[in-house]
Amino acid sequence: MRTVFTLKSDIFLWTNDKEGLLYNCATFNSLKFVLTPSIEEMCNYLNNIDNLYSISYDDNEIDAPLSKFISDLLSQGFGVLNNDGDNITSFPPVLNLQNNWEGVIKDNAQSTSRILNYLSVLTIFLGGYNSNNDKLYLQTEYPIPGGDFFDFQMLADFLKRITSTYVKDIRFVISDLVNYPNINNILSLIASFGHKVSLFIKYDELSNPTVRTIIKNSNIFIVVLYHSTCPRNIYTDCEIINHRFLLDNENDYSIFAEFIKEAGISNYNFVPVYNGNNQDFIINNLFLTQEELLQSRLTKRHVFMHQAVNVFSFGHLFVLPSGKVYSDLTKKAIGSINDTFHSLILAEQNANYSWRRTRRANGCEGCLFVDICPSPTKLEDIMGTHCICTDHRN
Amino acid sequence: MNTGRISENDIRHNLINLSQIVFEVTDDCNLNCYYCTYGDLYYGYDKREARYMKFRDAKLIIDYLAEFWRNNTTDAETPLTYFGFYGGEPLLNMPFIMEVVEYVESLHLPRKIEYSMTTNAILIDRYMSFLAEKNIHLLISLDGDRDAHGYRVDKGGRNSFDRVISNVRALQEKYPIYFKNNINFNSVLHNRNSVEGIFNFINNEFGKSPQISELSDTGIKKDKVEQFHKAYQSKIESLQKSENNNSLSDKVFLDNPSTYRAKIYIQSQSQNVYKYYDDLFIDNTTINYIPTGTCIPFSRKMFVTVNGKILQCERIRQNFTLGIVTGNSFELDLKAIAENYNHYLDKMQQLCSICHNKSSCLQCLFHIDKIESSKPICKSFMNKQEFIRYQYNCLKYIKKHQGLYRKLVTSIMDD
Numbered sequence: 001m002r003t004v005f006t007l008k009s010d011i012f013l014w015t016n017d018k019e020g021l022l023y024n025c026a027t028f029n030s031l032k033f034v035l036t037p038s039i040e041e042m043c044n045y046l047n048n049i050d051n052l053y054s055i056s057y058d059d060n061e062i063d064a065p066l067s068k069f070i071s072d073l074l075s076q077g078f079g080v081l082n083n084d085g086d087n088i089t090s091f092p093p094v095l096n097l098q099n100n101w102e103g104v105i106k107d108n109a110q111s112t113s114r115i116l117n118y119l120s121v122l123t124i125f126l127g128g129y130n131s132n133n134d135k136l137y138l139q140t141e142y143p144i145p146g147g148d149f150f151d152f153q154m155l156a157d158f159l160k161r162i163t164s165t166y167v168k169d170i171r172f173v174i175s176d177l178v179n180y181p182n183i184n185n186i187l188s189l190i191a192s193f194g195h196k197v198s199l200f201i202k203y204d205e206l207s208n209p210t211v212r213t214i215i216k217n218s219n220i221f222i223v224v225l226y227h228s229t230c231p232r233n234i235y236t237d238c239e240i241i242n243h244r245f246l247l248d249n250e251n252d253y254s255i256f257a258e259f260i261k262e263a264g265i266s267n268y269n270f271v272p273v274y275n276g277n278n279q280d281f282i283i284n285n286l287f288l289t290q291e292e293l294l295q296s297r298l299t300k301r302h303v304f305m306h307q308a309v310n311v312f313s314f315g316h317l318f319v320l321p322s323g324k325v326y327s328d329l330t331k332k333a334i335g336s337i338n339d340t341f342h343s344l345i346l347a348e349q350n351a352n353y354s355w356r357r358t359r360r361a362n363g364c365e366g367c368l369f370v371d372i373c374p375s376p377t378k379l380e381d382i383m384g385t386h387c388i389c390t391d392h393r394n
Numbered sequence: 395m396n397t398g399r400i401s402e403n404d405i406r407h408n409l410i411n412l413s414q415i416v417f418e419v420t421d422d423c424n425l426n427c428y429y430c431t432y433g434d435l436y437y438g439y440d441k442r443e444a445r446y447m448k449f450r451d452a453k454l455i456i457d458y459l460a461e462f463w464r465n466n467t468t469d470a471e472t473p474l475t476y477f478g479f480y481g482g483e484p485l486l487n488m489p490f491i492m493e494v495v496e497y498v499e500s501l502h503l504p505r506k507i508e509y510s511m512t513t514n515a516i517l518i519d520r521y522m523s524f525l526a527e528k529n530i531h532l533l534i535s536l537d538g539d540r541d542a543h544g545y546r547v548d549k550g551g552r553n554s555f556d557r558v559i560s561n562v563r564a565l566q567e568k569y570p571i572y573f574k575n576n577i578n579f580n581s582v583l584h585n586r587n588s589v590e591g592i593f594n595f596i597n598n599e600f601g602k603s604p605q606i607s608e609l610s611d612t613g614i615k616k617d618k619v620e621q622f623h624k625a626y627q628s629k630i631e632s633l634q635k636s637e638n639n640n641s642l643s644d645k646v647f648l649d650n651p652s653t654y655r656a657k658i659y660i661q662s663q664s665q666n667v668y669k670y671y672d673d674l675f676i677d678n679t680t681i682n683y684i685p686t687g688t689c690i691p692f693s694r695k696m697f698v699t700v701n702g703k704i705l706q707c708e709r710i711r712q713n714f715t716l717g718i719v720t721g722n723s724f725e726l727d728l729k730a731i732a733e734n735y736n737h738y739l740d741k742m743q744q745l746c747s748i749c750h751n752k753s754s755c756l757q758c759l760f761h762i763d764k765i766e767s768s769k770p771i772c773k774s775f776m777n778k779q780e781f782i783r784y785q786y787n788c789l790k791y792i793k794k795h796q797g798l799y800r801k802l803v804t805s806i807m808d809d
Contacts, residue, residue, distance in 0.1 A: 009664070049800050052793065089789040091660065096667045096803045097674075116469050118672055161467075300665050305674045314671065342471030356671075 001060075005070055007046055007053040007079045009090045012303060014368050015043050021368040022078050025093070025300045029076060032290075032368070038066040046092075053079075053090035095304040101349050101356065115345050118355070120315035121169045122162070126150045126186070127321035128176035136246065138329050139378050140271050141200040142225060143175035148321040152182040156189055158319070158337040171223075173200040177211050187218035198223050198241060206235050215239075227273070230255060234263040243268040249281050274383050282379065287388045293372050303371050306358060310375040313354040317344060328354040330381055362386050398684055398743075399736045402729045405691050409728075410466040412459065414695035416478035416708060417494070419487040420446045421700045424516050425554055428545040429584060429625055431610050432482075435618045445700045446486070449493040454724040455698060456494070460501050473505045476531075478512075480708060482700070485517040488524075495528055512580070514546065516554060518561040526569040531576045534562060536604070538595045542587030545625070559599075566600065579604040583632060584625045590636040612761050613711060652791050653798070659788040660802050662754035667803070685739050685746035686772075687756040691716055691731055710760040735759075741770055749774075750781030 007013065010026035015035060020043050022031045033039065045055050062070070073079045082088040104115065125137065129147040136142040162170070170193055177183060190197050200223045205211050215222055215238045222238055227246035243265050245256040253270065260268055272285050298306075305311050317334075318326045324333035327348040334347035348355055359367075362376045363386045373389060380386060421432065422444040429435060432442055477498060479491050491511075498507055510531040518525070518532075525532065536558060537543045543555040566573040581592040581604045589606055596604045608629060614622050629651050661667045668674055691706045698704055704717035704726060716734075717726035738759045746752050749772075757774035764770050776784060792798050 049803070050797050052799055089793050091664045091666065091799060091803075094666055094803045096805075097671065098667065098669045099671075114469055114670060117670070120672070301674060301677070304666075304668070308674060309671055314675075340471050 002056055002058055004054055004056045004082050004088075005073075005079055006055075006082060006088050006090045007073070007092075008077075009053070009093065010300065011053075011078050012093055012371065013043060013047055014371070015040065015047070016366050016368055019368060022073070023294070023298075023303075023372065024078060025298060025303060027077065028295075028297045029078070030294045031072065031076060031078065033069065033072075036063075036065040038063050039069050042066060042069075049092045049094055053092045054088075093300050093303070095307055097308055100308075101352075104349070115349070116342055117166045118315050118345055119166055119317060119341055121171070122167055122317055122319065123171040123173065124150070124155075124319045125321060126155075126172055126174040126180070128174055128180050130175040134275070135382075136227065136273055137173070138382060139273050140244075140246065141171055141173050141223070142227070142246070143173055143200075143202060144320065147176075149181055150186075150321040151323075152186060154323055154337065155186065158323075159189060159193075161341070162193070168196060170197045171200060172197065175202060175205065177201065177205060177214060178208060183214060184218075187214065187220060191218050191220050195221070197221065200225055200244075202227070203229055203231055206238070207233070212237050226256060228252075231259050231263075234265065241267060245270050247272045247281075247285075248275050248278050274379055279383060282383065283390065286379070287390045288373075290369060290389060290391045293369050293389065296372065296374075298372060306371045306373070306375060307360070308356065308358070310355055310357045312375050312377055313357070315355065317348070326353075327351075328378070330378070367392065399739060400684070400690050400732050402732045405728045405731055406466075408690060408692035409459065409462055409696075411469050411473060412475055412692055412696060413473070414476040414478055415455070415459065416476075416480050416695055416697045417447055417452055417490075418480050418482065418698060418700045418708070419484045419490050420444070420482040422446065422486050423482045423514075424486060424548065425483065425514050426547055426549050426551070428547070429582060429609050431613070435615060435622055436610070436613045437615050442482075447490055447698075447700050447702075449490055449497070450721070451702050451719045452490070452494050452698070453497060454719050454722075455696075455704075456498060456501070458724060458726070460503055463504060468505070474508065475503075475505050476508050476510050478510045478695075480512055480697075483514055483516065484511050485513055485521060488517075488521055492524065514554065515558045515561045518565055522565050522568060526565075526572040529572065529576055531578070533578050533580050533605075534558075535582070536562070536579050536596065537581045537584070538587045538592040542581075542591055542595070544586050545582075545584060562600070573600075578602060581606050583608050583627055583629060585627050588627075588635065589629055589632040610709075653795075653802075655784075656788050656792050656798065657802050658754050658756065659785070660792075660799070663785075664803075683746075683752065685742040685752070685755075686759050686762075688739075688759040691735060710758070713766075714760045738765060741765065741768070742772070745770070745772055745775060749776055750778055751776040751784065 008024070008026075010024055012021075012023045012025060014021045014023075018035055020033050020035055020039070022033075024030065035043065042055055045051055046053055070079075074081065080088060099114070123141060125144045127144060127146070127148040127150055130143040130145055132143075132145065134145070137144045170190075172190055174180065180186070187199075190199065198221045199215070201211075201215070203224050203226045206224060212235055219239065221241040223242045223244055224240055225244050225246065228248065243260070245252070245260075245268060247253050247256070247270055256270070259265075272282055274282050313328070316327070318329055319337060320326070323337045325335050325337060325339070325344055326333050331351075331353040334351060334353070335344045339347075357376055359370050359373045359376055364370045364373065367373070367389070369389060376386065377388075380388060421442045423430075427433065477494065479494075484491060495509060508531065509528055510533070511525075512533045512535065515534045515536070535546065537546060540553060540555040543558070544553055546554050546558075548554055562577075565577070577600075579596050579600070579602055581587070581596070583589060583592070583606050592604055592606055596602055606629065609622065609626050611622075611626070633650060689706060695707060696704060697706065697708045697710075698719065699712060702719040703712055703715045704719065705712065705714065706716060716731050717724070719725075742759065742762070746755070749755070751774065755774060757772060759765060762770045762772050792802075
């Protein structure tokens with residue numbers, strides 16, 4: 001008897017040369033399976049989108065592994081059976097991005113409105129003397145090494161151009177605030193952006209009451225950065241929206257956790273950072289097993305995001321005190337603050353240093369989990385790895 | 395943030411980024427087409443009085459927009475705005491068109507400007523050098539061969555085909571590159587022609603694929619309904635009669651109404667279609683729904699009638715005026731426009747909230763019957779059964795046409 005099997009529209013089906021993976025983005029069930037010749041043939045047929053995720057077969061003509069496979073798919077809710085005449089139709093999940101980059105270029109990017117909306121986060125490193133010579137700023141908001149200051153007039157001219165609403169989050173990173181030239185003018189300029197703005201400053205600097213007074217008078221929300229320090233006091237005289245604890249190891253975690261508990265802090269987050277010597281700590285705490293990847297409860301939209309953009313970096317630009325603008329601080333500058341935002345976005349989209357850098361383009365093509373795995377992060381680049389899957393690495 | 399209503403700022407944003415302003419340069423016409431939407435079959439438009447738009451009115455609007463454009467940041471670095479000329483027959487008011495083009499050029503606006511015009515081509519022979527010099531995009535009305543073109547008659551009732559075809563051929567011969575790049579055709583489908591006939595004629599004659607539109611079915615006078623139906627032919631009906639239906643359907647792929655319906659269905663129901671990269675970051679389930687499928691004013695264009703009425707589109711009845719320009723005064727109250735628009739939206743909220751097809755709705759508010767009354771009647775409303783039937787038909791159609799889903803999910807779906 002001829003039967004038609006149809007995979008549901010919420011199912012992603014990925015195969016490589018040995019195995020396959022089904023992922024239900026509505027129920028978050030998954031099934032990893034071994035490809036036999038007959039199962040592989042069926043998967044290839046289903047993955048031809050012209051077949052609308054349906055395959056017709058004769059019950060008597062399929063082999064035992066395929067029969068069991070179909071039975072497993074049915075019992076686990078990945079598909080349904082229907083008679084040939086039924087109107088059960090499934091739409092395989094295929095991302096149709098109407099204005100993908102190739103299309104935008106074809107359509108004359110100069111005239112294409114809307115791409116300015118892509119820019120959502122600006123991190124501006126104001127500079128200032130910073131005794132630490134580390135490169136934490138490549139991984140997270142943290143003062144850059146060196147003693148350069150952002151020229152006030154240059155900064156003012158640049159900020160004037162952020163008049164539209166598309167930039168939703170402007171992060172200023174500063175150090176050596178007491179010695180920063182024109183600091184009151186700068187803070188007053190920054191404060192004019194209201195709730196979009198946050199100022200990132202190291203905990204050690206806050207111990208200086210003058211710094212706290214300057215910040216308090218500016219009415220700017222601040223994010224306090226804790227790293228390699230043993231905090232004793234929480235400063236309640238400034239508007240602290242977040243306490244960010246940068247972790248090199250488990251011991252840091254214990255110290256900070258105790259401080260958080262004692263100080264009664266509720267608005268905090270932990271950010272593990274790579275310092276060149278703590279690879280095991282990073283792998284143990286940030287890298288994922290295949291099982292963990294499958295538990296990430298990704299919807300169809302999330303999977304599409306992983307296919308098309310870098311979830312962590314899309315829309316984010318960085319500005320250094322020199323005035324150079326980057327989409328990825330480890331790559332070449334895409335322009336300077338004298339360029340328009342439109343041309344900076346075009347430059348990033350053309351170079352694709354960051355915003356559309358997906359796991360697939362990061363050397364993971366062929367991995368069954370490529371579209372489930374989180375987008376590539378800076379941390380991996382700095383560690384010199386391109387894979388965060390512990391099973392795969394083993 | 396989408397709030398289920400629109401704001402003055404939404405309209406301001408659309409004006410800053412306006413992509414098209416269209417002037418109805420005259421309501422006069424040198425033809426007397428049987429099915430003209432400003433003709434005998436229809437109501438809902440200002441009386442045609444052979445009026446000609448004056449440059450001083452257009453200038454007021456252009457100056458207003460120029461100031462807007464100069465003082466505000468646009469979404470694009472170099473936005474593109476079309477200045478369109480519409481009629482009646484726009485070439486009857488060529489001095490106005492020339493003045494507008496000259497004035498716009500003199501302003502050196504901070505954007506790319508192009509010009510476009512819909513014409514019946516009767517007067518093209520007089521003005522082709524200017525049209526070609528300014529690279530004006532022309533949409534020429536031509537319904538097919540001589541018989542097919544039979545409803546497009548002059549004031550004496552004579553078929554305009556010979557004059558049109560001779561002018562179009564002359565344009566092609568004299569300005570071949572301009573013709574290749576800037577000339578397109580629009581054909582109206584009726585009972586004297588067919589999709590296949592139109593397509594073949596224009597393709598064979600000029601190597602172009604025409605836009606084919608059906609007769610407008612809104613605003614028909616009650617006593618003309620029978621006459622309308624006699625002249626009306628749908629694209630589906632015409633395609634079904636065609637000897638070469640499949641290959642033709644393929645050629646007019648997205649123009650086929652069934653394909654269009656399937657496209658809209660996939661766009662709204664499959665969760666596979668996203669417009670821009672940043673849309674991927676938005677969870678649609680958290681967004682409030684704006685009732686109907688109406689465009690927000692000026693999101694697509696601004697249309698200025700010959701009487702100075704400002705509308706959001708030429709297809710909207712002229713009682714839904716957004717502003718007015720007359721003599722020395724120009725009124726465009728953005729706050730009032732938003733309030734008025736929201737007033738109509740509010741009328742639809744309840745009906746839309748129980749409509750099963752609300753996520754695929756394309757219904758324009760201003761085409762809803764009795765929208766000005768307290769109980770508007772929406773022809774696009776679908777109850778559960780109707781939606782199931784619609785869904786069934788879409789799925790059946792997609793399933794029947796192998797490869798259609800692939801085409802749709804790999805194509806540009808915008809109108």
